[in-house]
Amino acid sequence: MDLFLQLLANGLVNGTFYALSALGLTLVFGLMRVVNFAHGEFYVIGGLAGWALTNAVGLHFFLALPIVILGMGVFGLLIDRFLIERVRDQGPETGILLTIGLSIFIVNTALLVVGTAPLKVVSPFLNRPIFIGPVVVTQARLFTVALCAVLILAVHLLVQRTTLGRAMRATFQDATAARLVGIRTRHVYGLTFALGSALAGTAGMLLGSIYVAQATIGGIVSLKAFVVVILGGMGSFAGAIVGGLVLGLVEAIWGGYGPSGYVDAVGFALVIVMLLVRPYGLFSKQVERA
Amino acid sequence: MAPVLELKGVEAAYGKAKALHGIDLRVEPGEVVALLGANGAGKTTTFRVISGLMRPSAGEVRFDGASIAGCSADAVLRAGLAHCPEERHVWPEMTVEENLRLGAYLVSQRIEIERRMERIYLRFPRLKERRRQSAGTLSGGEQQMLAIGRALMSAPRLLLLDEPSLGLSPRMAKEVLAVIRELQGQGITVLLVEQNVHNALSVASRAYVFETGRVVAENTSQALLDSPDLLKAYLGG
Ligand SMILES: Nc1ncnc2c1ncn2[C@@H]1O[C@H](COP(=O)(O)OP(=O)(O)OP(=O)(O)O)[C@@H](O)[C@H]1O
Numbered sequence: 001m002d003l004f005l006q007l008l009a010n011g012l013v014n015g016t017f018y019a020l021s022a023l024g025l026t027l028v029f030g031l032m033r034v035v036n037f038a039h040g041e042f043y044v045i046g047g048l049a050g051w052a053l054t055n056a057v058g059l060h061f062f063l064a065l066p067i068v069i070l071g072m073g074v075f076g077l078l079i080d081r082f083l084i085e086r087v088r089d090q091g092p093e094t095g096i097l098l099t100i101g102l103s104i105f106i107v108n109t110a111l112l113v114v115g116t117a118p119l120k121v122v123s124p125f126l127n128r129p130i131f132i133g134p135v136v137v138t139q140a141r142l143f144t145v146a147l148c149a150v151l152i153l154a155v156h157l158l159v160q161r162t163t164l165g166r167a168m169r170a171t172f173q174d175a176t177a178a179r180l181v182g183i184r185t186r187h188v189y190g191l192t193f194a195l196g197s198a199l200a201g202t203a204g205m206l207l208g209s210i211y212v213a214q215a216t217i218g219g220i221v222s223l224k225a226f227v228v229v230i231l232g233g234m235g236s237f238a239g240a241i242v243g244g245l246v247l248g249l250v251e252a253i254w255g256g257y258g259p260s261g262y263v264d265a266v267g268f269a270l271v272i273v274m275l276l277v278r279p280y281g282l283f284s285k286q287v288e289r290a
Numbered sequence: 291m292a293p294v295l296e297l298k299g300v301e302a303a304y305g306k307a308k309a310l311h312g313i314d315l316r317v318e319p320g321e322v323v324a325l326l327g328a329n330g331a332g333k334t335t336t337f338r339v340i341s342g343l344m345r346p347s348a349g350e351v352r353f354d355g356a357s358i359a360g361c362s363a364d365a366v367l368r369a370g371l372a373h374c375p376e377e378r379h380v381w382p383e384m385t386v387e388e389n390l391r392l393g394a395y396l397v398s399q400r401i402e403i404e405r406r407m408e409r410i411y412l413r414f415p416r417l418k419e420r421r422r423q424s425a426g427t428l429s430g431g432e433q434q435m436l437a438i439g440r441a442l443m444s445a446p447r448l449l450l451l452d453e454p455s456l457g458l459s460p461r462m463a464k465e466v467l468a469v470i471r472e473l474q475g476q477g478i479t480v481l482l483v484e485q486n487v488h489n490a491l492s493v494a495s496r497a498y499v500f501e502t503g504r505v506v507a508e509n510t511s512q513a514l515l516d517s518p519d520l521l522k523a524y525l526g527g
């Protein structure tokens with residue numbers, strides 16, 4: 001029983017991390033409908049930048065974090081303006097090819113600069129264990145989970161409650177209508193992609209302090225983020241959280257009791273089942289009328 | 291009188307395919323003017339150029355005397371010209387209320403937005419009943435009213451209405467005509483594209499007939515109604 005509770009706790013913690021890793025993709029893929037295969041690489045850049053600033057430069061974690069967030073935002077804005085904008089409205093395939101190319105470019109640039117070594121972001125959070133009943137969690141993980149929750153809530157409120165959020169939803173549901181009410185859709189696309197990149201980078205840096213930052217982990221991060229977004233129902237934040245938690249829990253429990261070699265496959269099996277049973281995801285609000 | 295809207299030699303193209311070959315038209319303040327013509331004649335394209343969705347490749351577009359050719363859509367809307375597009379384009383996953391509010395996206399004073407919302411709800415009580423419902427679940431007629439209401443939320447002086455009765459029952463189409471007459475009564479100038487020629491000419495004082503990207507005729511509604519042969523010749527019956 002104690003093992004099960006521990007696995008549950010691990011699953012919830014990892015699930016929150018998955019939700020955070022997928023948050024940027026929820027915006028970019030779920031809402032904006034750009035199939036961004038470079039999402040994981042944006043995460044990697046965030047992690048590596050976080051490592052460089054906290055380790056090589058020696059900045060404090062909370063000084064480095066806003067720099068990474070801002071830097072990744074600007075990076076995303078430029079990527080949208082100079083690359084994504086050129087393939088907008090040309091169907092998903094060109095976007096897929098573009099972002100695959102971008103991801104290959106980023107991985108290899110990162111390999112050239114920092115090599116293959118796993119690098120740790122220096123964080124002020126301690127790895128001291130905290131006991132909650134029979135369950136053990138490190139202080140660092142607990143803090144990061146709290147930070148994830150705050151970030152997810154903030155993005156949710158941004159999209160649902162603010163003028164920018166309304167402009168975003170309007171633009172992605174019907175760009176023509178958005179332009180006709182005076183929304184500058186070009187800025188909305190740019191800002192959304194910037195926000196998505198900033199969130200990916202933030203996730204990379206936060207989790208780079210728990211796990212490691214490494215040039216080559218982008219691929220698996222992308223795949224799992226897609227799993228989470230699809231599980232949750234494209235563009236739904238509640239869905240992304242639930243998708244992340246489900247993935248984390250299933251992996252943890254599978255890892256505890258099942259053959260461990262298959263842990264990474266479990267998520268993809270889930271997606272296959274999901275697409276067969278509820279093709280619009282757990283939380284989608286599909287409108288009935290065509 | 292100075293025209294509220296004037297197009298001179300407007301040309302526009304989709305890629306290499308030219309859709310407008312020099313459109314000239316004038317709309318006086320307070321008029322309702324209809325654009326008639328077969329499918330693909332360039333009526334919607336003309337609207338898209340006027341409202342800034344598309345850049346003309348040549349020619350002049352003047353709104354209240356100021357050139358708006360090539361201006362962005364938000365600049366044109368801010369100047370007081372709203373475009374209610376073909377096929378409604380409501381945001382299906384947003385509520386009726388959110389759709390309407392976004393119509394006043396460029397308005398910052400809350401009180402003003404509330405005042406306009408109330409006016410719209412007063413005119414379209416069905417929308418008020420359904421204000422919490424997502425727009426995608428409305429009937430075609432209700433969606434059309436929502437699209438018109440949304441365009442009116444910007445308090446335009448000139449409204450472009452593209453096929454507002456497309457796919458509607460005759461009764462709903464009559465309702466749309468009634469709304470257009472009311473708008474005219476409020477001093478709003480209306481430029482209307484309409485497939486149903488008789489409906490169009492019953493509200494419009496004048497009409498332009500489009501054919502493959504050109505204006506081939508311009509006359510008062512009365513004159514056009516009096517010579518059905520002329521209409522038939524242009525519109526193919
Ligand atoms: N998005 C587009 N891409 C390419 N060509 C287009 C596009 N939209 C319209 N066209 C072409 O431009 C020409 C004019 O089309 P437009 O939509 O303006 O006609 P219309 O008079 O509004 O027709 P309808 O009565 O069918 O709405 C047509 O030949 C059409 O094929």
Ligand SMILES: [Mg+2]
Pocket residue numbers: 333334335376452
């Ligand atoms: Mg048309």
